[in-house]
Amino acid sequence: MPRFSVIVTAYNVQAYLTDCLRSVLTQTYDDLELIVVDDCSPDGCGAVADEFAAHEQRVTAVHLRENSGLGPARNAGLARATGDYVVFLDGDGTFVPGALQSLADRLKETGGPDVLVYDFDRTYWSGETVRNTFAAPLAEDGPASFQLSDRPNLLTYLITASNKAYRREFVERQGLTFPSGHHTDTAWTYPVLMTAESITTLDRVCTHHQQRRPGLSPTDRGHMDLFDQYDRVFAFVDERPALDRWRPVLHRRMLDHLAALVATDGPVSRGSRAEFFRRARAHHRRYRAPGAAGRSRSRRGHRLLRLGAHRTHHVLRTSRLLRERSGRVAATLLRAVRSGVLRLHYAVQRRLPVRADHAVFAAFGHRGYTSDPAAIERKVRELAPRLRTAWISHAAHQHSVPIGTRRLRPGTFAYWTAIARAKYLVSNADFDRRLVKRRRQILLQTHYGTPLRSPDIELPDRPEAAGDTDAGRLLADADRWDYSLSANRHSTLVQEKAYPSAGTTLEYGHPRNDIFQRATAGDVARLRRSLGIPEGFTAVLYAPANRDYRHSPHQPLDLERVVQSLGPRFVLLSRARHAYGTQVPYPPHPRVLDVSGHPSTETLCLASDALITDFSSLMFDYANLDRPIVVHCDDQEAAEAAQGTYFDLRSCPPGPVTHTQEELIDTFALGHWRGSRSARLRTAFRARFCPYDDGRAAERVVRHVFLGEQGGVPLPLPQEERSPAPPAP
Structure with a gap:
């Protein structure tokens, strides 16, 4: 019996399915079975599933004789699942590296709950990846496992089936299945959360959800199915009197859901809004319960739905759009006027004496x-x-x-x-x-x-x-x-x-490197404490360069696996480059500290004991500390071809060079990262690229440029006379 049954449904996703299945089979945690359900797809999804099943015994390909939709396809996968836990993945989605290991660890920590809820991000056709912005309910503080009544805000989280792991015995005991229709996740998720005796959360991105280009999403008629799905949810509550206390919450969430659809441009077209509002009014009257009043920020939208006032909604929406358009026009005019005044101001200032x-x-x-x-x-x-x-x-x-x-x-x-x-x-x-x-x-x-x-x-x-x-x-x-x-x-x-x-x-x-020669052991200890590095731990700074030829962040390493492999006394300081923002896509292991938003690179260098980098110029600065450097280039040929380099880094590296994650882990496990060869490479590198970084570079610049003392510029100290800041003991 495997730990996980991963169920992938496939329909018209042949362009994505191979990446999806590979993301499952290449997980570091391999105690799994992969069930691929071909929902009678007219493209090549079935052939892709068969090819994987032929080469990998963990894969089972299921072919449905007719297209039945997402819900029945998932049910077909559930019928063949044998794992302890069931995880659903869309055929155009992917697992993040290390995702299943994180799920397995969290399930073990929390005693095997009925449901584990984790986070996801959205991957757009352009390659951009954006983390879900409503992850607050996934906070891991408080009890390790709980019931929905202890954290009812989970019902405000995105209603989707593919961000949860379900204990299969719980699903079978409750008789939970997916209905047919477009919004099947609605009629699945609410019953799951309401009946689960134990729930836990994982505040980590584990899956990428593919976002289709505008115009490729389902038509607005598919959203009419939402009313049928809420009928099923309330019917489920009718069959279980113990769940009756959730009626007010479900009623409010239903109105929130419907109001969100009509508030945006795409889902419900103007031609079908009258019908949508009529059905919303009928559902409100049918399922309203005491205590179901909406929140203040959504009360007007609820009121319009309860009244079926689609014309009023249209007038208010049109008025809002006109106000926004008028505001944009006014702002543009103000910017133009201000720009003209600033240009005039600058022209006047240029005619005044230089200070x-x-x-x-x-x-x-x-x-x-x-x-x-x-x-x-x-x-x-x-x-x-x-x-x-x-x-x-x-x-x-x-x-x-x-x-x-x-x-x-x-x-x-x-x-x-x-x-x-x-x-x-x-x-x-x-x-x-x-x-x-x-x-x-x-x-x-x-x-x-x-x-x-x-x-x-x-x-x-x-x-x-x-x-x-x-x-x-x-x-x-x-x-x-x-x-x-x-x-x-x-x-x-x-x-x-x-x-x-x-x-x-x-x-x-x-x-900027002067500080490396002037900082003391006390400064280093203070900086390490400010970053939360435990005393006696080895801190490794991981700072990869931008990949300018890529639209999305380059993630060559599974940081959680790396830090676990290095040992219990290691800490990784992960610094994402500014081109991708300061947000780390996958908050990983407790011993992986996200320092992407830290304002001082020099502080991170002083606080660390070693550096892992690739094509970043940070290696030239870090070499002044005479601390170990490991160059990890998993895509060296691609990076060199895309942007070009001035010399082959392999001919003059500052330390060991690795090309795969396994090589990197072995370099640390065998001690090569700080061995004698590493020291020799670092010495040669420092002699070539750091001849003037002796702690007085700023003084030389100021005396020459600002004081005009060209003859008084101090000469650089020889390498053997320099005293870089000592690492932590």
């Missing part, structure tokens, strides 16, 4: 006080206190700007005044394209990091990664640079070729 004692700083995306510009700004306040500094950032990040530094928001009058009149402008990204550089202004470009992959300006012949890159604009920006900061000879050669300009290259090192 020799003002300096303006910014970092990539105006996200906050960070990177090389921040390190230079700190050193300016120390060595040149006569200068008045300002930092440009969005409002959400202005709290990161230190006291004593003026805060500027991009696009404001103060912003345009500052960049029009400040003598010094410093950034690690493109300057505002509307900036008109004045003769006495000095622009310092610090760049983002040591280049391993081709910079944006060299991507026009690589359309997969180029996106909307404007090479002409990048060159025009480079023409305004007075100084270009470089960390090493490699960076100098790449930058001068990629961005030919009349500016002076300052090969001084990365100021």
Whole structure:
């Protein structure tokens, strides 16, 4: 008897079915049977199911003689299930790596409940993946298992059958089956939750739900079936008097459900709304119960449904759309007027004298006080206190700007005044394209990091990664640079070729890395405590690079499996790149800490004991700490072909190189990640790419650019005389 029976129904999903079945069969937890139900699909779904069944004994292919719909197809799978727990998966959905292992662990922790509810995300045809936004009922605090009466807000969660694991004995004992029709999940989920004696939750994304393109979804007539499904739900309650207390809740949820459908444009067309409202009114009158009043935010929608007032609904909806359209027009006009006034203001400010004692700083995306510009700004306040500094950032990040530094928001009058009149402008990204550089202004470009992959300006012949890159604009920006900061000879050669300009290259090192030479053991311990790293644990920072040629996040590792394989005294710090946002798609193991939103990369480096990365320039910074680095590239050829690299990382790596998850785990298990060969590779890498990162890079920049002391710039310390911050004991 397997632990899980995974039932996949397939109808007109031949393009997705192979990926769906592979996502099941490649799970690290393999105590399962896979039942594929071909609902007499007219495409190749049946052939795909047979092919998998022929090569994998865990797969059973079931072919229905006629198309019967989702509900009966699932019932056909249930009739053949032998597992302890049953899990449903749509033929165009997929399991997240490690999903079944997470389900098995949670079921074991909670004593084998009747139902386990977990989370999902939506995957769109464009490749974008968005996690469900209504996951609050899945919080794992409180009792490990409970009944619906202990957490009735589960009924507000999405009514779907494919985000739950069901104990098969419970399903059979209650005689639960799927009805026919379009909204079969409604008549299945409510009875399941109401009759389950024990329920538990898992606050983790376990499945991807495929979202079809607009126009490919079922027609509005399919939503009329919703009334029949609620008839079945209330009939189920009629047969079980003990469930009668749920009538008010079900009535309210029914009205919520119906109101949500008519509130959007697609599901119920204008031609069928009159019928929809008539049926909604009849259902309200038939099933209303004391205590079923709607919440304040939905009360008007409930009232319209109860009255069957489709014309009033249409008038109110039209009025709302007109107000929104008028608001958008007014906002557009206001933006145009404000833009014109700002342009005039900037033109006036450019005719006023340049302020020799003002300096303006910014970092990539105006996200906050960070990177090389921040390190230079700190050193300016120390060595040149006569200068008045300002930092440009969005409002959400202005709290990161230190006291004593003026805060500027991009696009404001103060912003345009500052960049029009400040003598010094410093950034690690493109300057505002509307900036008109004045003769006495000095622009310092610090760049983002040591280049391993081709910079944006060299991507026009690589359309997969180029996106909307404007090479002409990048060159025009480079023409305004007075100084270009470089960390090493490699960076100098790449930058001068990629961005030919009349500016002076300052090969001084990365100021942001000064902290690696200045931090103490006490600083490291404090930073580790702030991140929640337990004392005595080995912290490994996992920081992969963006995959610019992909629309969705690249997930090469099952972080839960990796951290379990490394051992009980390891912690993984997972840092997702900014291009995909700060939200981690799958909140994993308790020893996997999501640090994607942490504002300081330097803090994460200091707090960790080792780094796992791929094509990220972070490896060049991390090498200054002289701590182990493992390069994990599972798609090296694809990444190199899409964006290109300046040298073969395999010829000069900072540590061991792995290509599969198993190789990575073995590298740690066998100790190669911190062995003698790893140390030799790291030493050679540091000598090549970190010659100036001695803790005084910011001082060199400030003395040259801001103080004009070219002759007083300190020489870099030899590698053997440097003392990087010690790792945690």
